[in-house]
Amino acid sequence: MGILSRASYVIRSKVNAVLNRSEDPTETLDYSYEQLRDELQDVKQGIADLTTQKKRLEIQKRRLEENVEKHNDQARQAVKQDRDDLARQALEKKKQKMSQIEELEGQISQLQSQQDQLVEQKDELQRQIEQFRTKKETMKARHEAAKASVRVNEAMTGAGDEMEDVSRAIERAEERTEDMEARSQAMDELREDGALETQLDDRSQLDRELEAVQQDGQVDAELDTLKAEMGEERVDDAETSEDGDEEALGAELDDDAISEVDDSEVEAELDELKEEKK
Structure with a gap:
């Protein structure tokens, strides 16, 4: 051949x-x-x-x-x-x-x-x-x-060509869904960081930063006001506490005086008992 x-x-x-x-x-x-x-x-x-x-x-x-x-x-x-x-x-x-x-x-x-x-x-x-x-x-x-x-x-x-095509379609759908989820998360992160400007917000990046600084200043001023109010209350409480301490101290002195009188009486009675014994 x-x-x-x-x-x-x-x-x-x-x-x-x-x-x-x-x-x-x-x-x-x-x-x-x-x-x-x-x-x-x-x-x-x-x-x-x-x-x-x-x-x-x-x-x-x-x-x-x-x-x-x-x-x-x-x-x-x-x-x-x-x-x-x-x-x-x-x-x-x-x-x-x-x-x-x-x-x-x-x-x-x-x-x-x-x-x-x-x-x-x-x-x-x-x-x-x-x-x-x-x-x-x-x-x-x-x-x-x-x-x-x-x-x-x-x-x-699942051994046929149609099922294989279905499996591939599911895999492609999963990949596209994961890509879309990752993109969505990335866009949310960038939007929160201010890296992206929304289409509905016509303010510039500078305007937004100045507004943020102004808001921070307002917050600080309100905090200072709150601290000042809290400081006055603390002074009033301290004065009240000092008056109470003085009164307590006087009471203690009176108690000491009372205790001293009582001791002399006790000594006198003790001397009398000693004389009677003799």
């Missing part, structure tokens, strides 16, 4: 492999069924053509038979008129026509045999087509059932 022959063989093999993978059995069966129907139609057309040819020969035969009768009558009339020469000519034409009739009968018989054979072939082909149609429908039903089962199993297991 030469190089070109081997290359051609490899190419045909690959083409056949691709066709086998892409071939739909139901379409192949339908195509084969239509081919058989076309062949049956050709057989019927052949039978019709052959029958037409046979009918033409039969018509030609009837005309020759009529001529035979005519020449026979002519010969009889010529004999009655003692014209043997004319009778002989009529009989010779009669013989020629009869010879032609024999040839036509042979052709007609042959055409009839062919017609009978074609009719038998047509009937057999029609029976085969009916059987093939039944098998075809059965095979198509089995194929559709098997294909449906495969689709269901692929859908349940």
